[in-house]
Amino acid sequence: MxxxxxxxxxxxxxxxxxxxxxxxxxxxxxxxxxxxxxxxxxxxxxxxxxxxxxxxxxxxxxxxxxxxxxxxxxxxxxxxxxxxxxxxxxxxxxxxxxxxxxxxxxxxxxxxRLPNLPNPTIPVGPDESYNVEIKKIGTPKEFTFKPKPHWEIGEKLGILDFERGAKVSGSRFLYYVGLGAKLERAVYNFMLDEHEKEGYTEILPPYLVNAASMYGTGQFPKFKEDVFQIQDQDLTLIPTAEVPLTNYYRDEVIPTEKLPVYFTALSPSFRSEAGSAGRDTRGLIRLHQFNKVEMVKYCRPETSYDELEKMTINAGNILEKLGLPYHIITLSTGDMGFSAAMTHDLEVWIPAQNTYREISSCSNCEDFQARRAHIQYRDEKGKLNFVHTLNGSGLAVGRTVAAILENYQNEDGTVTVPEVLRPYMHGVDLIE
Missing domain, CATH: 1.10.287.40 (Serine-tRNA synthetase, tRNA binding domain)
Incomplete structure (x- = not known):
């Protein structure tokens, strides 16, 4: 062949x-x-x-x-x-x-080691300065006081403990404490429930995967320095649930009538953050271990770009229901991930930094991952074809908590709980 x-x-x-x-x-x-x-x-x-x-x-x-x-x-x-x-x-x-x-x-x-071919319609440029804003949703709140960064808010409320996280594990680790842990749990349970309404099947995946799985989604061989591997074993801690979710159908032919397939999963993500020295050294933005709700789709090639738009809307739905301002950008060729043909990033407003920060990347990988992982379907004529795969954060949970703490902070140091999360917080409406 x-x-x-x-x-x-x-x-x-x-x-x-x-x-x-x-x-x-x-x-x-x-x-x-x-x-x-x-x-x-x-x-x-x-x-x-x-x-x-x-x-x-x-x-x-x-x-x-x-x-x-x-x-x-x-x-x-x-x-x-x-x-x-x-x-x-x-x-x-x-x-x-x-x-x-x-x-x-x-x-x-x-x-x-060759990356995916970029979609011809995306912006061309070597870095993030060439990204193009598509849409802006929500208006950043005007505070009557100087907004504090989320790590300072969390530490004063006693719900985030970075000092003990560093003592026990090292830098870029933390403990969520009390209402902090409950807020994190509320956020990801809310996300999973919303994605279930949108037709995603919830999966609880393995957190350790073999090299073939890492190869299938494009992390290996090029990005081995970005992950944590188990010494003397063919196992790697997942950098994202995209890896086990996309490899679910590895080496299989998906029945045509099953397509499209929507999966969602909550999992920890483990990243070495190689090359990020000096960047976001404080707070929840760049950690070695963080929770993330992931969305993954398998579909026929002719529908994949419609599915990308739907996935972007699914991620944005979470931010809108949480009342968090954000914008959507299309990444340039130089800023896009290795396996992606097109990526829409959602960036949430972070008041203390007076800027938007990435909270979700929704990517269409076309047949790039499916070729590596041998994921096919048989069309009406009986011919085998590669599916298209898509993935997106729905959302990065720690960054969502950071955005909530900063956007919902009050001058007295308390934090108002977004209304949609209160049922998940057993009725708590104020963290104080």
């Missing part, structure tokens, strides 16, 4: 790359991929294809010689020359197969 080797499919369709080389180079250049890498990949792939042809030709020759030997034996004739020739052909096949394995490993390694 074209595009199938080493037990896996190509991450990007190699036939498509060969047929659209200039376009692929131009689009991946906007993501920082040099044309030389594409040239090397295509040259190595040509070498691989040539070796496959040579191997198949020699196998055919060996079969013919084998038949000649059998014929000679039936006629009670000697076949020493044919036997020597078959041994020689067998040795050639062995040498070619060994070379083929080397080339395949090289090709797979290069291909695995």
């Amino acid at each position: 074209e595009g199938y080797f080493l037990g896996g499919f190509w991450m990007l369709d190699i036939k498509m790359i060969r047929q659209n080389e200039s376009d692929v180079k131009a689009r991946l250049a906007t993501r920082g991929v040099k044309a030389e890498l594409i040239d090397q990949l295509l040259a190595a792939d040509q070498q691989r294809r040539d070796l496959v042809v040579k191997s198949e030709t020699l196998r055919q020759q060996r079969n013919e010689v084998s038949e000649q030997i059998a014929q000679a034996k039936r006629n009670k004739k000697t076949a020493d020359e044919e036997i020597a020739r078959m041994k020689q052909v067998g040795q050639q096949i062995k040498q070619i197969e060994e070379k083929l394995k080397e080339v395949q490993v090289k090709v797979q390694d290069w291909a695995a």
Whole structure:
């Protein structure tokens, strides 16, 4: 099968790359991929294809010689020359197969490090300064006092304990205490209930996954430094529930009538935050461990961009019901995640910083992850196709708590509980 080797499919369709080389180079250049890498990949792939042809030709020759030997034996004739020739052909096949394995490993390694092709409609640029705002929802509150940062509010109320978190685990860890823990629980239970209303099936996934799962969603091999791995075992603490949710159907064919599939899950997320030294060293914005409610979809290719818009609305629905101002931006080619073809970020208003901060990324990965994880469906004509996968935060729970503490703070240091959360807080309407 074209595009199938080493037990896996190509991450990007190699036939498509060969047929659209200039376009692929131009689009991946906007993501920082040099044309030389594409040239090397295509040259190595040509070498691989040539070796496959040579191997198949020699196998055919060996079969013919084998038949000649059998014929000679039936006629009670000697076949020493044919036997020597078959041994020689067998040795050639062995040498070619060994070379083929080397080339395949090289090709797979290069291909695995190529990011997804960006959708042609998204903004082109090297970083976040090229992101484009789509919509702004809600008006930031005008305080009659200087708003405090959420970590200061939480510490004074005794509901966030960063000092003991650092003592027990290290920096970027904390304890939620009393009404802080209850608020966190209220937030994620509210999110899960809302997503259930929107048709998502709740999943409680594993928090440790194998390397094949990390590879399937695009975290491996390129981003191993960003995660926590279990020493001497093929297990990694999940950086997001996207990984176990997307791998749920790995190596499977999803019945067409099941599509689209919507999953949601609450899970802890574990991140090493490599490269983030000095950024958001205080508070709930950038932690090594945090809770997140994730949304994942599997769908047919022709509906995936409609599903992306729906997913973005689902995430925004949470913020609107919580009364938190936010805006939606489309990420540029240089700011987008490795596996995404298009990403809409939702950024919530953080009063103490006087700016919007990311609280959700909703991405359409098209068939990029499905190719890596071998997730297919069979269409009406019986043909196997790759599904499109989407994922989004619905939402990052700690950042939601931070936004609530800052947007609902009062001058006396108390925090008003958003109305939709009060039933989850057993009627508590004020944290004091």
